[in-house]
Amino acid sequence: MKAKPIAGAGAVLLCLGVGIWGRTSQAAPAAEGPKWSASEVDLFKTLALDGSPPPSPSNRFAENEAAANLGQSFFFDTGFSADGSQGCVSCHKPALYFTDGQPLAVGLGKLTRHTPSIMGSQWNSFQFWDGRKDTLWSQALAPFEGELELGVSRMHVVRRVATEYADEYASVFDELPSFDVSERWPAQAMPVPKDPQHPWALAWEAMDPADRELVNRVFANVGKSIEAYERMLTPQSAPFDRYVAAVEAGDMSGAGHLSPTAERGLRQFIGPAGCIHCHNGPMFSDQSFHAIGLESVFHSTEIDLGRAAAIDELLADPFNSNGKYSDSEPVDELVYLNPEVGDTRGAFRTPTLRNVQATAPYGHNGQFRDLNEVIEWYRELPRVPLAGHRDKILKVLPDDVITADLIAFLESLTGQLPAARWLAAPEQN
Numbered sequence: 001m002k003a004k005p006i007a008g009a010g011a012v013l014l015c016l017g018v019g020i021w022g023r024t025s026q027a028a029p030a031a032e033g034p035k036w037s038a039s040e041v042d043l044f045k046t047l048a049l050d051g052s053p054p055p056s057p058s059n060r061f062a063e064n065e066a067a068a069n070l071g072q073s074f075f076f077d078t079g080f081s082a083d084g085s086q087g088c089v090s091c092h093k094p095a096l097y098f099t100d101g102q103p104l105a106v107g108l109g110k111l112t113r114h115t116p117s118i119m120g121s122q123w124n125s126f127q128f129w130d131g132r133k134d135t136l137w138s139q140a141l142a143p144f145e146g147e148l149e150l151g152v153s154r155m156h157v158v159r160r161v162a163t164e165y166a167d168e169y170a171s172v173f174d175e176l177p178s179f180d181v182s183e184r185w186p187a188q189a190m191p192v193p194k195d196p197q198h199p200w201a202l203a204w205e206a207m208d209p210a211d212r213e214l215v216n217r218v219f220a221n222v223g224k225s226i227e228a229y230e231r232m233l234t235p236q237s238a239p240f241d242r243y244v245a246a247v248e249a250g251d252m253s254g255a256g257h258l259s260p261t262a263e264r265g266l267r268q269f270i271g272p273a274g275c276i277h278c279h280n281g282p283m284f285s286d287q288s289f290h291a292i293g294l295e296s297v298f299h300s301t302e303i304d305l306g307r308a309a310a311i312d313e314l315l316a317d318p319f320n321s322n323g324k325y326s327d328s329e330p331v332d333e334l335v336y337l338n339p340e341v342g343d344t345r346g347a348f349r350t351p352t353l354r355n356v357q358a359t360a361p362y363g364h365n366g367q368f369r370d371l372n373e374v375i376e377w378y379r380e381l382p383r384v385p386l387a388g389h390r391d392k393i394l395k396v397l398p399d400d401v402i403t404a405d406l407i408a409f410l411e412s413l414t415g416q417l418p419a420a421r422w423l424a425a426p427e428q429n
Contacts, residue, residue, distance in 0.1 A: 048245070049282050070228075071229030080157055098118040103367065108150070111146075114364055123283045129349055136227040154215055155188055191204055234418065238355075238413050240257070240409075243258045265410070268401050268402070272398055278290060279353050283353075285350045288350055289350070290350060291389065293381065294365055315337065346387030372403075375397065
């Protein structure tokens with residue numbers, strides 16, 4: 001019986017990786033360049049870059065260049081970490097398209113998930129693999145307080161801002177107190193929901209509520225500055241985008257921007273391989289969450305529940321879109337989130353395919369060393385999921401979908417890095 005075309009969640013990682021090995025020995029069909037129908041052109045036009053990222057209503061400084069310059073300084077500053085060795089740039093290296101090239105992220109310790117690229121995150125409805133943050137600025141705050149990431153408290157963060165960036169901060173936001181260590185301003189302080197007896201949590205509770213509010217406000221502004229910077233790191237035009245522009249202009253050959261092999265890969269991507277069902281839009285992501293059945297274990301013992309475990313955390317986050325530090329009106333999307341929905345167990349966000357050629361390894365757990373490993377996994381769909389169930393729409397990849405074709409197409413999604421001025425600390429430019 002002929003294998004069914006893959007669809008829906010089946011594309012979540014299929015098009016994250018296809019390699020130069022696998023089933024490339026199959027003879028590619030001999031044909032001239034494809035002749036696209038009007039409906040096919042309309043379909044792949046929706047995949048091309050279409051300008052600037054969507055607005056960020058919860059951050060009124062998102063388009064502020066002075067905020068972006070300040071956020072750039074924060075991004076490259078390792079002084080925000082507990083031992084002075086780590087910064088945002090430690091896991092998001094510009095030369096690696098703002099990834100780290102490792103299976104699992106490493107800060108002060110080894111984390112449990114792979115580092116996704118920042119490029120394309122400006123389009124995300126939710127951040128992190130599990131969506132536990134709903135804005136890019138609130139996502140930027142989490143690593144500061146992550147024990148295995150930068151390992152400091154928000155009190156440490158705002159004190160460094162006051163010490164090193166007081167004038168720059170004041171030019172964008174407001175003037176700061178010194179935050180000198182004193183009875184009023186403890187050395188380290190922040191809420192620690194999982195351990196209310198932690199010394200930092202006790203110090204936080206001992207602070208005057210108005211002082212806690214001031215620290216939170218400055219801390220939120222640090223995240224908003226980092227988002228303003230990260231919005232400069234958008235994916236750049238790739239051969240595929242130039243191909244689409246040529247086809248739109250009436251040149252069905254795409255002005256040669258895709259090889260015949262890549263054109264066949266595009267046809268498979270939007271057709272029998274079904275990748276487009278989950279990898280759609282200009283970022284090649286449906287911005288949703290899917291359980292595809294990858295191994296998901298924390299420290300070899302605790303199962304990673306993904307989206308199911310993140311929803312309560314998001315709803316309780318004081319820095320979410322409906323919190324007091326947001327610059328937007330409350331949003332409805334948080335009201336309807338339900339962690340009890342079974343399909344959220346073991347589900348992870350559909351990653352972008354932009355620049356996928358340059359961002360190995362693959363998967364939320366980094367288990368695929370190269371693109372070939374991913375496509376072979378999709379041809380077999382091995383193992384029973386450890387959490388929840390595999391999306392029912394997921395089917396094995398049909399044999400007549402040729403690896404080499406998809407490789408060539410996916411390679412056409414990689415563009416240049418952003419402008420050089422954004423790829424290093426400001427003082428290095």
